[in-house]
Amino acid sequence: MAIDCITNVPLEKNDVVFDASVIRYASNIPTQFVWPDHEKPSPNAPELEVPLIDIGGFLSGDPAAAMEASRLVGEACRKHGFFLVVNHGVDTSLISDAHKYMDDYFQLPLNEKQKAQRKAGDSCGYASSFTGRFASKLPWKETMSFRYSAEDNMSNIVEDYFVDKLGDEFKPYGMVYQDYCESMSKLSLGIMELLSISLGVEQSHFKKFFEGNDSIMRLNYYPPCQKPDLTLGTGPHCDPTSLTILHQDQVGGLQVFVDNEWRSISPNFDAFVVNIGDTFMALANGRYKSCLHRAVVNSDTSRKSLAFFLCPKNDKLVTPPNELVDKLNPRIYPDFTWPMLLEFTQKHYRADMNTLQAFTDWVRDQENST
Secondary structure, three states: OOEOOOOOOOOOOOOOOOOHHHHOOOOOOOHHHOOOHHHOOOOOOOEOOOOEEEOHHHHOOOHHHHHHHHHHHHHHHHHOOEEEEEOOOOOHHHHHHHHHHHHHHHOOOHHHHHHHEOOOOOOOEEEEOOOOOOOOOOOOOEEEEEEEEOOHHHOOHHHHHHHHHHOHHHHHHHHHHHHHHHHHHHHHHHHHHHHHHHHOOOOOHHHHHHOOOEEEEEEEEEOOOOOOOOOOOEEEEOOOOOEEEEEEOOOOOEEEEEOOEEEEOOOOOOOEEEEEOHHHHHHOOOOOOOOOEEEOOOOOOOEEEEEEEEOOOOOOEEOOOHHHOOOOOOOOOOOEEHHHHHHHHHHHOOOOOOHHHHHHHHHHHHHHOO
16 A cells, blocks of 8 residues: 655755855865755765766667676676766767756855755755755755656646746747757656566566656756865765666766775766665665765865656556566565655655665554554
């Protein structure tokens, strides 16, 4: 049985203002941004050897290439949940435009960016750090998040969002990010086919599940910090979504926790970084793991990234295919819908490395009390 509602539990709030144009020069950072010693960034994290998977042959319909790509994807997902894809078919000029408009947006004055201010409990809008939600361990970043839907009747949802929130002059932004999201959705469905093959289920199973997806696109901006050893751009967490497709600029900062240590993933403009999220971990009945990761900052250069978070349609029941459940591999997680987990992370629980287990425990408590 799926549970479709949760109790709203208020989170911490504070009045600190994160204005990147000012705070980037501060010699002392506010205490709200100082992380505990055991979570502070580790200097010179060794590089993680992430597999570089060529999916060009798969996308062109080569069965042998599909099998090889799925084998590499499976190995990565069993080991740490991260891999890189190249020859992905996404127009490089579109990627460049997406980065350009991201640069332009985050250079706007704070009051202009705040026209799209993210409201409490929402997953979309502009956020200067998470000052409206939390009072400690704040991330050293700004974000701009917006919804994307692959439904035919929502073909201008991103463009309309930018115009509605920021004005007609931002229509070009919306057009570029509409196209970018459509490319990410298409790429996501291809990767879902590879995941299906690697898990031994029907090739189209997960692709069909995510057709008409209702996803989230996020622009991340990490300004320089004069005390980068005290804070984090993004704290340690596993993505609660299904699949993340990230494009980094040329400034490093992404780190993954593998074999009990933090490892860095070097930027590669020709590649997308792909990682498994909690929702897909539940769909795979725990066969593939969502991986703990974070972002660090530096004192000299701002860092930016484009993140597409694949999510199922709101009415889709997150439940694993029969092939992934047997006596040796019983069900690990309860059935649920994506809006339920999303609301859990927005109003009830700060996403971290234990989100899915905490959510599972909460759902089962609710079921047992009825």
